[in-house]
Amino acid sequence: MSQRFSIPITAASADIDELGHVSNLVYVRWVLDVAMAHSRSVGWDHAEYRAFGAVFVVRRHEIDYVAQVREGEQLVGSTWVDDWRPASCIRRTELRRGDQVVARAATTWAFISLTSGRPQRITDELRGIFSDGPGN
Numbered sequence: 001m002s003q004r005f006s007i008p009i010t011a012a013s014a015d016i017d018e019l020g021h022v023s024n025l026v027y028v029r030w031v032l033d034v035a036m037a038h039s040r041s042v043g044w045d046h047a048e049y050r051a052f053g054a055v056f057v058v059r060r061h062e063i064d065y066v067a068q069v070r071e072g073e074q075l076v077g078s079t080w081v082d083d084w085r086p087a088s089c090i091r092r093t094e095l096r097r098g099d100q101v102v103a104r105a106a107t108t109w110a111f112i113s114l115t116s117g118r119p120q121r122i123t124d125e126l127r128g129i130f131s132d133g134p135g136n
Helices: 022-040 046-052 126-130
Strands: 005-010 053-067 073-087 089-095 100-113
Touching: 005 022, 022 046, 022 053, 022 073, 022 100, 100 126
Parallel strands: none
Antiparallel strands: 005 073, 053 100, 073 089, 089 100
16 A cells, blocks of 8 residues: 655645635645655655656646635645556545545656656666555
């Protein structure tokens, strides 16, 4: 089973659109922020990926906007890797206000070689870093 990772999020005034709630673009930023924080928490920041010679890049975002969020509201962003493929993965993200899901996302991340710009196989070691146990 994949590890779940969470961070607190507060909707700031700059996040609010002309309708008085968080902009759709901000949800995308939060999905990315949670994923990057998860990677850093297991020791894989940008410098580590560069040293390895490959990085994860977004190929696709799917976001369901479930409820509006207003300025000052406190959320928790949680993420986990749901599905591994040879050179990509699908990462799920939930944004919650208390027990209520306000948005959920599925992001396809491709693992891309920094030298060739082409997809690169994800090592078992790297998969294991984001998983709770062996073989996941």
